[in-house]
Amino acid sequence: MAALAAHLRWPILADPLGGSRTDNPNAIRHADAWLRDADVARNFTPEVVLRLGTLPASKVVNGWLRESGADIVAVSASPFLIDPDRCVSLHVVGDPATICADIMRVTAPVDAEWSERWQRAEAAARQIVAQTLDVEPVLSEPGVARTLVATLPANANLVVSSSMPIRDVEWYAGACDHLVMHSNRGVNGIDGVVSTAVGIAAASRAPTGLLIGDIAFMHDINGLLGIAERSVDLRVVVVDNRGGGIFSFLPQRATLGSDTFERLFGTPHRADLVGLAAAHGVATQVAATSQQLLDAVQLAGPRVTVVKTSREENVVQHDVVHQAIIAAVNATL
Structure with a gap:
């Protein structure tokens, strides 16, 4: 998957359970935060989505995919498709690694600006998260x-x-x-x-x-x-x-x-x-x-x-970080 993303210059929305959450520059960890804002999210609307495995855990990401109007190709080893929003255009059953390799052989990369836009946003988001959470005196x-x-x-x-x-x-x-x-x-x-x-x-x-x-x-x-x-x-x-x-x-x-x-x-x-x-x-x-x-x-x-921890303070903390990420990503556009 990482090789295919590098070849196509596509971002990877990296679910923590999927094994793709790495330091790879194409691995996007914090999209959930900035995709909450409709004006910012509009700048990241895809035309085609390749979904490997099951649904993402993120409600925000799933909602964004549903509203994007993109052609969504779901690839899984199982013949049973999980598609509650009925937005998958094509379901391919097979080994994801093999299918990724096959796609690489017949495709060419897109303009680098697309992946660079995601990478700039992700870098800004990571900086906000680190500045906020890595120095807090009391654990949130x-x-x-x-x-x-x-x-x-x-x-x-x-x-x-x-x-x-x-x-x-x-x-x-x-x-x-x-x-x-x-x-x-x-x-x-x-x-x-x-x-x-x-x-x-x-x-x-x-x-x-x-x-x-x-x-x-x-x-x-x-x-x-x-x-x-x-x-x-x-x-x-x-x-x-x-x-x-x-x-x-x-x-x-x-x-x-x-x-x-x-x-x-x-x-x-x-x-x-x-x-x-x-x-x-x-x-x-x-x-x-x-x-x-x-x-x-x-x-x-x-x-x-x-x-x-405090439930009340926790809600405030999440909102502060999400809003800071949205502002930082907006500044990269």
Whole structure:
């Protein structure tokens, strides 16, 4: 895929689970942020899209593809096409690597200005993310995702839970190609996430990170039973914002009264996550800074590190970074 993108001078919208999120200049990590702005997104409208594998995780990217009017060619090894928006023009079943090689033999590159436009935008976005998150005195939720991805050793596994963890990895993390990425993307995304990570760590015998929210962690905390006795190298990072953080980004937050929203969606808790993890015989600690998290993640597991955050501040943080990226990308056009 990287060779084809270089040959065609096409950008790669690099989903963190797809193995394409590298330092390759064509690998675009932060498009989700600037494609939120219709005026900016209009400058990046494609004519043809080659989709390798399943749908992107990003709702913004999927919506942009749907509205682009582009001819979308989906390539997958499976004959079952996932196309909820019914915007795929052609579905090709086969080995993606072989098909990419075949395309290279019969195509010529487009004008370099197209890929350079994407690369300028991506460079501006990366600078904003680094300036905002790499120097923060107190860890934010985006900073947790970014630090964890950067700190885990080469060839480690990283299991990313649903809701905000997978989105924060997608929006703010750097290159992920030194890691083996995993995520449960089912209907009930918080079911069995801890157990999934334990299984991956035990079976692979490789260092394994888990980024998970507090609700998902409590939902499957019994997955920690017995891992200390088996010396499973699982390094869990729990974002504890006292509830379901993703719902603060959804429309019901603005339409419901605070008490009703908290009861139905925020679902605040008073659980001592450090104490719960320690009760399973697992080493535990709290991290408040990037350095504290970095130090914790570098230690072999099993261990649980809890990072306490604020749901209200998290919404503001995301909006500030997204708006800064939009402004920076707009300045490159």
